[in-house]
Amino acid sequence: MALMMSVMAACGRPPAPETAWTPEIPRTWDADALHAFEVPLADPAQSPVHVPADYYYALPERPIYKSYPVYAPGREPDGYMEWIAAQPPEIVFDPATLQTEADWIAAGALVFEAPIAYDAIIRVADLRNPDLYARLHVPTTPDGIVPFARYVVLEPGKVALGNVACAMCHTRVLDDGRVVTGAQGNFPFDAVLGMTSLRGMPDGAAGFLNRLLFGAPWVSHPSVATTEALTGAETVEAFGAIPAGVLARQGTSLLHPPRVPDLIGLTDRRYLDSTGVNRHHGIGDVMRYAALNQGMDTLSQYGPFVPDSEDGRTRPAPGQGQFTGASSRYSEAQLYALGLYLYSLTPPPNPHQPSPITARGQEVFQRTGCATCHPPPLYTSNRLTPVDGFDVPDEALATDDIHPVGVGTDPALALTTRRGTGYYKVPSLKGVWYRGPFEHNGSVATLEDWFDPRRLRDDYVPTGYRGFRVERRAVPGHRFGLDLSNEDKAALIAFLKTL
Ligand code: HEC
Ligand code: HEC
Incomplete structure (x- = not known):
């Protein structure tokens, strides 16, 4: 290369453009940036105080x-399995080898697939057990691959199941077997x-x-006390009642779990999570989100409460x-890279193409005022809407982008949890054709049910998440479009599927 450059310089031509790409990596655990990232909780005194930087950077890298x-x-x-066991352990993420932006993106795919624990929650034997597949619908590709988890050789001769990679929760297999990452x-x-x-x-x-996953001791709502008092058997039953696409992530609620969001289109989103608990200003905030949600947020202090703690107050030493x-x-x-x-x-190529029916649906969309909150081209205003029972503080109107009128959906996730800001964000309608269940709790399976x-x-x-020992309940709020004629409704849904 050096030789070629000198030859070109000798010919009087400009040197070839540099293909190497130097990333400017923001510092993840920066106190000011973390502060700017947090939307205050509905009870602002309980807003999390995250671990200090020296704690965070004392942790070993994965x-x-x-x-x-x-x-x-x-x-x-x-x-x-014998073949895998014979493979040597090999570390595949090495920033020193990354030259171009494309290299960094490809390396980010490895991080997305990378487990953060091995054989810890789900084990090799679990995903090889036919009984699991007989009792639950675990989607697979036409090749029989279960794309949510990967095997890893950590030491010669031993195969482990990688757990809780981003890919485990943020991968979808469509009905035709296509995998949408x-x-x-x-x-x-x-x-x-x-x-x-x-x-x-045991109980x-x-x-x-x-308590670790869902504790929010300052909240007086019965669902918090009920969750903490669940026996072992009831806890298993409550987890078992949560359908695919909905997930009781730490800091949410076992009884009001959020649906898993679509990460395609993240670039344009201003708030993260159903409750908009984190602001998204750029890639540094995505890095903070990943770091926090893959372990750190259980060590944050919510008032005096520390979730991942023996006594609920004392933070364990780094690494413990x-x-x-x-x-x-x-x-x-x-x-x-992630x-x-x-x-x-x-997004995957959309089979739902514009037609006279979708044109009519688009007209219904305009006429019904959907675009007030879901304006094109993003089909979201990117704003937060307050839930029933929450008064928007004056400061919030200055610091956040708030549509001051709520839509009346169930307020529990937004008011009674560690991610509870008092708001739900307006979700984008792009990609509704390949996702579901819908609504912050994933209460309805399809757009037809939503309308x-x-x-x-x-x-x-409810055709999506019902609840723990709940057979019937209303899915209230968001009454937009409910009283349309059947033809207009069908056209509206056909239009939404083209987005
Ligand atoms: C155990 C399942 C699980 C794992 C593992 C997981 N997520 Fe998520 N993720 C969720 C759920 C559930 C939510 C929604 C939380 C909410 O709405 O309160 C979410 C929300 C998000 C959001 C917010 C997006 C939005 O529009 O609101 C981002 C970004 C995200 N996850 C990225 C990641 C990345 C990156 C990883 C890996 C580092 C990861 N997630 C690992 C389940 C998971
Ligand atoms: C006042 C603002 C507002 C208006 C007007 C509005 N929406 Fe929404 N929409 C929201 C909010 C907020 C949510 C999320 C509610 C929740 O999860 O609790 C939502 C959710 C949705 C969802 C579910 C998306 C998902 O990913 O779960 C669809 C679909 C939808 N709206 C379509 C429409 C259509 C079509 C119209 C017009 C008939 C409309 N909306 C009018 C604010 C609005």
Whole structure:
């Protein structure tokens, strides 16, 4: 290369353009940036205070190993597990080898697939157990691959199942077997936990787990106390009641879990999570989001409360956290590559093309005022809407982008949890054709159900997440479009599917 440059210089031509690309990596754990990232909680005194930077950077970095696909029972090539066991452990993420932006994005895909724990929650035997597949719908590709998890060789001769990679929750297999990375995931994660690691859990362990995951001791709503008091068997049942695409993430609620968002289109989104608990100013905030949600947020202080703590108050020493991911961290380069990768995700080709019916639907969309909150081209105003029972503080109108009128959906997730800001964000309508269930709790399976006025009735059977020991309940609020004629409604839905 040096020789070529000098030859070209000798010819009087400008040197070839530099192909190397130097990333400017923001510092993930920066106190000011973390502060700017947080929307205050509905009770601002309980807004989280995250671990200090010296704690965060004292954690060991996660090496990323070469990994191998998981096959459903009966679909594994002959001798597959023996073959993997014979492979040497190999570290595949090495920033020193990355030259171009495309290299960094490709490396980000490895981070997206990289487990943060091994054999910890779901084990090799679990995903090779035909019983699991007989009892739960675990989507697979036409090749029999289960694209939500990967096998890893950590030491010679030993194969582990990688757990809780981004890919486990943010991968969707469409009905035709296509895998859409980053889409609303459809691995039935919580139901799988109920059948595997949580099964047979003692009551005491359930109490600890439920406090760690869902504790919000300042909230007086009964769902918080009910969750903490669940026995082991009830906890298993509550996890088992959560369908694919909905997930009781830490800091939310076992009884009001959020649906998994679609990460395709993240670049244009100003708030993260259903409750908009984090602001998104750029790639640094994606890095912060990934670091926080893959372990760190259980070590934050909410008032005096620390979730991942024996006594609920004392933070464990660095590396001693019990929650998955709380004892290690991604490197700065890994987080940056991951952010670039997420920003690069694109939707699958849309089979729903414009037609006279969708043109009519678009006209209904305009006429019904949907665009007030879901304006094109993003089909979201990117604003927060207050839930019933929350008064928007004056300061918030200055610091955040708030549409001061709420839509009347169930307020529990926004008012009673560690992610509860008092708001739901206006979701984008792009990609609704390949996702679902819809609404912040994933209460309805399809768009047809979302626009069905019967969902407002107390005797409605939600077609998505119902609840723990709940058979019937209303899915209230967001009454827009419910009273359209059947033809207009069908046209509106046809239009939405083209987005
Ligand atoms: C155990 C399942 C799980 C894992 C693992 C997981 N996520 Fe998520 N993720 C969720 C759920 C559930 C939500 C929605 C939370 C909410 O709305 O309160 C979410 C929300 C998000 C959001 C907010 C997007 C939006 O528009 O609101 C981003 C960004 C995100 N996840 C990225 C990641 C990345 C990157 C990783 C890996 C580092 C990851 N997630 C790992 C389940 C998971
Ligand atoms: C006043 C603002 C507002 C208007 C007007 C509005 N929406 Fe929404 N929309 C929201 C909010 C906020 C949510 C999220 C509610 C929740 O999750 O609790 C939402 C959710 C949705 C969803 C579910 C998306 C998902 O990912 O779960 C669809 C679909 C939708 N709206 C379509 C429409 C259509 C079509 C119209 C017009 C008939 C409309 N909206 C009018 C604010 C609005």
